[in-house]
Amino acid sequence: MDRVDEEILRLLKQNGRMTSSEISKRVHLSVPAVAERIRKLEDSGMIERFTVRLNREQTGLHLLAFIMVELERPEHIVGFRERILATDSVLECHHMAGSYDYLLKVALPGTRELEQLISQTIKQIEGVAKTNTMIVLSTMKEEM
Amino acid sequence: MDRVDEEILRLLKQNGRMTSSEISKRVHLSVPAVAERIRKLEDSGMIERFTVRLNREQTGLHLLAFIMVELERPEHIVGFRERILATDSVLECHHMAGSYDYLLKVALPGTRELEQLISQTIKQIEGVAKTNTMIVLSTMKEEM
DNA sequence: CTTGAAAGCGTTGCAGG
DNA sequence: CCTGCAACGCTTTCAAG
Numbered sequence: 001m002d003r004v005d006e007e008i009l010r011l012l013k014q015n016g017r018m019t020s021s022e023i024s025k026r027v028h029l030s031v032p033a034v035a036e037r038i039r040k041l042e043d044s045g046m047i048e049r050f051t052v053r054l055n056r057e058q059t060g061l062h063l064l065a066f067i068m069v070e071l072e073r074p075e076h077i078v079g080f081r082e083r084i085l086a087t088d089s090v091l092e093c094h095h096m097a098g099s100y101d102y103l104l105k106v107a108l109p110g111t112r113e114l115e116q117l118i119s120q121t122i123k124q125i126e127g128v129a130k131t132n133t134m135i136v137l138s139t140m141k142e143e144m
Numbered sequence: 145m146d147r148v149d150e151e152i153l154r155l156l157k158q159n160g161r162m163t164s165s166e167i168s169k170r171v172h173l174s175v176p177a178v179a180e181r182i183r184k185l186e187d188s189g190m191i192e193r194f195t196v197r198l199n200r201e202q203t204g205l206h207l208l209a210f211i212m213v214e215l216e217r218p219e220h221i222v223g224f225r226e227r228i229l230a231t232d233s234v235l236e237c238h239h240m241a242g243s244y245d246y247l248l249k250v251a252l253p254g255t256r257e258l259e260q261l262i263s264q265t266i267k268q269i270e271g272v273a274k275t276n277t278m279i280v281l282s283t284m285k286e287e288m
Numbered sequence: 289c290t291t292g293a294a295a296g297c298g299t300t301g302c303a304g305g
Numbered sequence: 306c307c308t309g310c311a312a313c314g315c316t317t318t319c320a321a322g
Contacts, residue, residue, distance in 0.1 A: 009196070009198065012195070012196040013195055013196055013198075014193070014195070015193060015194055015195070016160045016161065016193070016194035016195040016196045017160065017161065017194040019297090019298060019299085020298075020299070021297085021298060021299085029306085029307095030306080030307060030308075031298085031299080031300095032299090032300080032301090032306095032307090032308095033306065033307080035299070035300080044202070045199050045202060046198060046199055046202045046203070047196050047197070047198060047199075048197045048198060048199050049158070049159060049160070049196075049197050050159060050160035050161040050194070050195075050196050050197075051156070051157055051158070051159070051160045051194075051195060051196070051197050051288075052153070052156040052157055052160045052191055052193075052194050052195070053191070053192045053193050053194075053195050053288060054153065054157075054190060054191060054192060054288070055189050055190055055191075055192050058188070058189060058190045059190070064238070066210075066238075066240075066247060081284060084284070084285065085284065085285060090285060091285070091286075091287045091288065092283070092285055092286045092287065093283070093284045093285040093286075094208070094210075094280040094281075094282070094283050094284075094286075095280070095281045095282045095283070095284065096210075096278050096279065096280060096281060097278070097279040097280075097281050098278045098279065100278075103210060103278065103280075134240050134241070134242045134244075134247065135240065135241040135242070136238045136239070136240060136241075136247075137238075137239045137240060137241055138238070138239045139236070139237070139238050139239070140225060140228070140229065140237045140238070140239065141228065141229060141234060141235070141236055141237040142235075142236045142237075142238075142288075143235045143236065144195075144197060144198070144235070144286075144288060163314090163315060163316085164315080164316070165314085165315065165316085173289085173290095174289075174290060174291075175315085175316080175317095176289095176290090176291095176316090176317080176318085177289065177290080179316070179317075
């Protein structure tokens with residue numbers, strides 16, 4: 001991992017389909033050298049995968065929210081975890097330090113679906129004692 | 145946007161470098177038809193960009209945190225916004241409804257850098273009245 | 289939407305430096 | 306790490322159905 005690798009990663013973040021020959025022009029390395037570096041970045045796990053970034057609005061998910069969850073006892077974690085992983089509208093789930101145990105980031109079509117998610121899914125999970133939902137009004141930055 | 149487009153997007157999310165010919169085998173469409181659909185998904189903005197997903201741990205960012213920020217008055221928004229957009233360690237910045245005005249998601253090497261970010265950057269921004277930091281212990285799901 | 293053919297481009301592998 | 310060459314695969318574009 002040197003400066004060149006970092007530059008390659010930066011370019012691939014901007015355009016995951018940038019070809020080795022295009023990259024080679026920008027980092028002043030030969031095509032085979034660039035291809036080799038990308039292969040190594042993949043093998044080492046530094047690059048988890050090539051993917052595509054979608055426009056959430058255009059996919060009909062107009063509502064973004066964060067839900068803080070308090071779990072009663074540690075024995076409920078497994079069931080909670082399973083349920084959350086199976087729920088597509090939950091984009092993120094973090095175990096937190098602090099007053100709440102989990103923080104969820106969810107994307108949904110609207111408030112109707114959010115209400116459903118909270119009352120029909122999350123609050124139905126065994127051990128969920130309390131939730132606190134924060135609605136996103138607008139997003140000025142969102143990266144990985 | 146029909147079922148086939150959705151399937152193509154699903155495949156590209158898993159592997160952004162999947163070729164049209166590979167996709168064509170899975171969705172039972174000809175190669176030119178698949179290529180045309182991908183081009184339209186890009187043109188329409190549904191696909192924002194092809195990108196790469198990196199392993200955050202391997203990039204040395206071992207600490208993930210959420211910081212809630214309260215801003216004193218609306219006139220400070222512009223300066224706040226500029227500062228935040230220029231700060232690489234801030235992955236996300238959302239304008240929120242509720243007791244806090246903004247929610248930041250930040251990734252850093254460790255607590256030292258977090259302390260610096262909070263006291264040297266965020267709290268130095270004009271108008272920032274209060275912050276509340278929540279540390280992530282572990283992440284069980286993180287998508288876009 | 290399909291197939292088929294032709295042309296162009298990028299990659300991959302192997303040489304030798 | 307480099308260059309050069311050759312082989313292969315994929316994309317793109319076109320015509321025709």
